[in-house]
Each structure stands twice: as structure tokens, then as C-alpha cells.
Amino acid sequence: MESVWVVIQETWSWLMANLFPMNLILALVIVFFQRRDPKTVWTWLLALIFLPGIGFVLYLVIGQNMHKRKMFETKAVEDKIHAVIHQQEEHIIRDEFEELDEPMKEYSDLVMYNLQSSGAVYSNDNRVQIFTDGTEKFSDLIEELKKAKSSIHIQYYIIRSDEVLSSVEEVLTEKVKEGVNVRILYDSMGCSAMKERDWDRLRSEGIQIGEFFPALLKKLQLRVNYRNHRKIVVIDNEVAYIGGFNMGREYLGKSEKFGYWRDTHLKIHGTAVLSLQNRFILDWNYATKENLFRDSRFFVRPHNGNEGDVGLQIVSSGPDSQYQNIRNNYLRIIHKAKSNLYIQTPYFIPDEVILDAICVAAMSGVDVRVMIPCKPDHPFIYWATFSYLEDLLGAGVKCYTYDNGFLHAKTIMADGKISSVGSANMDIRSFKLNFEVNAVIYNENVTQALEDGFIQDLRNCTQITSYSYGKRGLWIRFKEQVSRLLSPLM
Secondary structure: OHHHHHHHHHHHHHHHHHHHHHHHHHHHHHHHOOOOOHHHHHHHHHHHHHOOOHHHHHHHHHOOOOOOOOOOOOHHHHHHHHHHHHHHHHHHHOOOOOOOOHHHHHHHHHHHHHHHHHOOOOEEEEEEEEEEEHHHHHHHHHHHHHOOOOEEEEEEOOEOOOHHHHHHHHHHHHHHHOOOEEEEEEEOOOOOOOOHHHHHHHHHOOOEEEEEOOOEOOOEOOOOOOOEOOOEEEEOOOEEEEEOOOEOHHHHOOEOOOEOEEEEEEEEEOOHHHHHHHHHHHHHHHHHOOOHHHOHHHHOOOOOOOOOOEEEEEEEEOOOOOOOHHHHHHHHHHHHOOOEEEEEOOOEEOOHHHHHHHHHHHHOOOEEEEEEEOOOOOHHHHHHHHHOHHHHHHHOOEEEEEOOOEEOOOEEEEOOOEEEEEOOOEEHHHHHHOEEEEEEEEOHHHHHHHHHHHHHHHHHEEEEOHHHHHOOOHHHHHHHHHHHHOHHHO
């Protein structure tokens, strides 16, 4: 025992003696060998200076830079997807892109950007249903799962071992017995509360399980950043779900801490389902090393007569992306807004370009409204969010806190024409550090329905005025400033 103590003391002494050169080497690496945003660089340098040792460990855990690393390959379907993309690009260039309805022609440049930056194929034969209540969403999902005949693909950032999983698992078990191929992909950090015996039980029932970025020795998570935050369900290539709801009882409004859970989720029928199928399979292949692209059944959507007229692009982004695809979609929608711009997000930590664009829109006469939660689920992010309200209020943006529980919706809507719904928050983490997926919707009826929901939510909101915001105490202002300083790391 004494020898162990001696080793610990010697190790500690060595670390203290070499802390300065280690910090110096790491600082040089951050400054000269990694292409990062200057604000992020300065934040890390300050952490290394004022938190010696701790800052070094934090960088090893959350500071790794995976930006632009090629992680996903489309393999067998790559050529087919590229052929459709190039055809749509040519039609837009020649002004022959008839898939866009006349009111949506002004967004052809956004369609083009998504084609070129993320390979997001445009389709206009979709039918969309909106869910804002977790009980309704999961009830509908279970009914669709019961209809499955060939495949069920489920992907969530968070899955809880509670009554929601139990109700879904009951259906999935029966489907496996009927010969349906069932897969569940989960994020290791988001599902850290799940026990290994839960996954073992699901495997024993014939459900295939994939884990994204597994923890070391099942416990030690070295990647706090770069989490797979996507929420996707695809059933039989026929119906898909995308949005903000995870799988757990709090999303049914049963959490004492949060109360009612206000979120936004979409159910999609149409060709866009295949885009979500492709997204799931890319993630699945990376996590499990199984190549599902060899099975052509996953990319053929039988005609069932349920097609609609909603134009959609499924846009993905992550640290492996060359561009911040979803962030740039938000930016383009903000720039194009002429009459109104509505934003709902649980976390509002924009970069300077997004913040300036929102403020410019408001100062240009656009009715800009931003809705955030009234209570935190992550305190630092909550206070950082509030720090940005001063900029918004000064520009004339109308800001609201949602008081009827917790607001988790990630939506942006403009002019009653274009909207975006998905997993990405209006924050730096979603823009750069997490793997996200959104549906960009080119349709007046769907966008108007989302805007109507926003207006209804205002009945359960408190408007933050410049006067009420100015009455904040010194302690709250201090927490806001510290949180804002750390926001590039969040």
C-alpha cells in the first residue's frame, strides 16, 4: 500500500513539474495546427491559463477537433444519388426546376445550396403531419410500428428504460417474431443511464442494436462533443419521423422537474422517407461496420397512393461536414425573411453571423420573434442563452419565455412559406459539434400550421421587455457573462 502511495505522489509531482510545458505545447497545437474559430481558440487558451491541469484534461475530453473528417460513405448508392443531384442542379441553373411551386421559386438558391453542400435531394410528393405533444407522437408511432411488414429503423439520442421503451419494445418483439428486421441505433452518451442488461434484453429478443461512439470500458466517455443528436424512425421505407422528441417519460410531460414538454416532430410519407433511410443507414454502417447499402430493399419505396404535395429536403450536418449545413440553412432563411420570422429553440447560443442576421432582419422591419424556455435543463446553456437577449431586444426582436413546462422545439419559420424542423438547436454545438438532421419544408400549408402553433404558444408565454430584462440582479448578470464566455465550449 505504501508503494502505491509513493507512485501516486511521484506521478503527481511529475505532472506539476511538467504542467507548464504541457500547457504550452497544447496551446501551440491549438493556435498553429488546428483551424478553429478565433473565439474558440481564445476560450481554450484562457482555460489553459486560468485552469492549469483542469484545462488540459477538459481539452482532452471535449476539445478534440473532428471537423471535416470523412466518416460516412454512401458506397453502393452513391452514384445513383449523385445522378439525381446533378440533374436537379442543372434544372435550377437553366431555370427549368419545375418541382418548386411558383410561390417557392424564390428559394431555388437554397435548394441548390443543399444539393451542393450536403447532397440533399429535393422531393415534392410528401405528406407531412405535425406533432407537438409527446403522448400523441408516441401513440401514433406505436400504431405505425404495428403495421410494419419488412423493416423498422429507430435512432434516438436519448432512450430511457421506462414505460415508453416498454410500450415500444412490446411491439418490436412481436414484429421480430413476424420476420420484421428491427434495428435500434443509440448515442452512447445520450443513453448513459441505460443499463447494459437493457440492451442485452433487446438483443435477446432479436432486435439489432448499434451504439454510436461507445464509451471506454462502457463507462468512461472521452467524447463529450461530437454526439449523434439525431432522432429518426423509418418504417418499411413508407413512413418516417424526424424532430425533437427523444424516447422517455419526460417527453410525455411526466417529469416533475419540467412538467409539460412542448416539442415539434414530423411524420412524413413520400420520397423524403428514403432520404431519412439513407441518413439512418449511413450512421448505422459507421457505428456497426455493417454495410446495409448492399441491400437494395432499403432504397425502394413501394407506391401506396399516399403521396402529397409538400416539398422537402433532408439536410444533415456534423463535425465531419465541410460546411455547417443546417446553420447555413437557418442563415439563408433569416436573410430571405420579408414579413415575419419565428424561432423556437431551447438553446439560443448563436455565432456572430447568425446573431447579426437576426438583428438586421428585425431592424429592417421584419416581425422577428424568438421563443425560449422559462426554465433550464442545462444551467450554463440557459444563462448563456439569456445573455444574448440584450442584443436581440436592442434590435427590436420580440423575445418570449415559454411558461407552460419546457420548450424543446427546434423550429424556424419565415413569411408563411418556408420552415425547418429537426434536431438542431440554434446554438454553436448543433452548428459545429453534434451530428444533426433537419427537414427543410418548402410549403405554405405546413409552414402556416407551424406558425399558427407558434402564435398559440404565445398564450403560454411571458414577453421579455427591455425594462424587465434590465431589472436583472448582479448575480444573474454575472452568471450570464461567465456562461457566455464559455459558450464556444458548450
